[in-house]
Amino acid sequence: MSRIGVFTCHCGENIGATVDCAKVAEMCRAIPGVVHSVDYKYMCSDPGQRMMQEAIREHQLDGVVVAACSPRMHEPTFRRAVSGAGINPYMCEMANLREHCSWVHEKGEATTNKAADLIRVLVEKVKHNEPLHPIKVPVTRTAMVIGGGVGGIQVALDIANGGHKVVLVEKSPSIGGHMSQLSETFPTLDCSQCILTPRMVEAAQHPNITLMTYSEVEKVDGFIGNFKVTVRKKARKLDEKLCTGCGLCIQKCPNKKISDEFNEGLGTRTAIYVPFPQAVPNKPVIDMKNCTFYKTGKCKVCEKMCPTGAIRFEQEDELVTLDIGAIVLATGFKLMKTDAFPEYGYGKHKDIIDGMQFERLASASGPTSGVMKRPSDGKEPKTVVFIACSGSRDRAKGVPYCSKICCMYTAKHAMLYKHKVHSGKAYVFYMDIRAAGKDYDEFVRRAIEEDEVKYIRGRVSRIYEEDGKLIVMGADTLMGGEPVVIKADMVVLATAVQSNDRSEELAQTLHVSYDSYGFFAEAHPKLRPVETNTAGIFLAGACQAPRDIPETVAQASGAAAKVVGLFSNEELTREPIVAVVNRQAAPVYSTCTGCFLCQGACPYQAIEQEEIKARDGQILMTLARINPGLCQGCGTCVATCRTKAIDLQGFSNEQLYAELMTL
């Protein structure tokens, strides 16, 4: 007969205000097998856990149900606590009275009864729990960082400096990300490339870092400590070992009118190109879509010019499979395109640009060498309107969230413009100024007070072209909604930060959760911000939510610390929630009939065929056997098995049917 203890937590008022915990504890005393049932204000507190341990010893409990918050929150806490009192941690289960009951229902008898029901279900489960022991698995001490922006570079450097190998995968031809496109950074106005490029070089030269640029993650198998990642190295059409980065091929390429992605379409590049002069690695790629040779079969000028014979027109994509212990996602963001705004002309006016295009106009390495020239006619804009919250905090645009960086970069843009065009006029339309951060508000004040940027609180309803001017129709809500009309030469939209292209696809490849906007979901919004729900996969930067540079770098170092911590273990322990095929004495051996339907259902190739042989070597039967190192415990094989020969530890048929019997 089981001796089960039930511990009902009030969680302060969180459960206690809605559920009558004392009554629940009393009701639980009536459940057969429950020998001890109490309620307490904070079960997870030190005295709470101690009380539980004393009760386990005093009442010789062999199973425990903690009725408190979600097991996703505190199951490890209470399993550790019960194991401290000498019983197997897997003899402890949690009933979710908080997230699934007290927080979602009104106070009353029905809610209290539901709480008792939830406990009853788990008590029946615990009666059928078996002591389990964690599975030990080795750790591959190599990390993979996906995304080579400032966040990814920081993660890679921190892990590499911690003494571990890192593979840094970047989809574009160079690392550097969005930060390499920026002109100056807020709130210090230091040059973005000047602070970033040394980091890029450091990452490239670090003995522990392997760069894989122009590469994308194609497939991820395995689990924490033991991932197998397949990376597609896209064909640069170039032998990187031979290329010296002299740039002759780029100079001689006849195809010079291709819209330049790095300059956000404001400049041009050649078909064989490096994205920007400080690119790391400084090796060109051939853009097959625009290369004359791939279009017409003739040209090959670059091949003729190359002094080292490095061009390889026939080169194909290469798939590389790597053993990886931990993965950090740092894939960044994208900006909403200006064509999402019908009210501002669907991106058709050349002089209505987005924030990133303004960065390129202001950048010394940009298409205008940092001189303020508007895109349409190259004239110096005398009046510039900046519109914050273009798309952000706008449900109609599908972006109800704040993009976080726009208030600051808009102030920076207005300031940079005023520094370059002293006589110019800068207007900013804003909803609120959100400048929380070290020296941030001071920075905005500086734009307003020293640089005389005119801030207007209100929205812009329409922009249209008239006599070569952009007519900006807005309202000043601090003047009672007074209409404001500004004749501008250029308009800069601070468009919304969105999750990067294909981020949902990547999340599905890695089996991590993502929110409805495509941002990757952290394991806990407050306490586990750099982890995902998939063990061994971590997050850094704007792939999780809109972030600025300091936050991205801080989160990157946080993720790196998690990886280094993980790699400090000789081996990892894994939850013993794995499937097993039953085995019996000869001549039955097992109820498994060897149909191997399970093999087809298993997503992890964890099911092997095991031959049972007689003494003379004759094969008597072939049975399924589950490799506990590969099994992840989904239980799909269990439901597939016709003869119920497979069961899942921790969620066995006995346990689940016992739970059902309480209904």
Next chain:
Amino acid sequence: MAEQFEPKITAFVCNWCTYAGADLTGTSRIKYQSNVRVLRVPCTGRIDYMMVLKALHKGADGIIVSGCHPNDCHYTSGNYHARRRWMVFKKMMEVMGVDMRRITFSWVSAAEGARWAQLVNEVTDQVRALGPYTAFRQVVGAGVE
């Protein structure tokens, strides 16, 4: 006036999407009807539909089966197996004369706290309108365990 019938709803949910989604409903303090009792399994692929029948037999008036959206399964493909089995199970139940308005198959992700509340309320209202599900229990008979 007769007291309102309160149906028993049993929900089979996966640990990674719907259970987490239901946790989010709680964290967001979105209220829903208290008739549902959740049974947590690692993945919808783990669900043997015999369990659903057992729940109906043991007194459930309505059933929810919910896991990760297609493509989002924590275990790659468990939800596809669940869906495939569900299609067969549904056909078989229809032939057997089980009222399929009693059993709802759905997807709720870890980010869809509000969707979980909506699903529970919809199912609860529907099953309440249908009344107690005695037909199944009569057919199966009291002696079968």
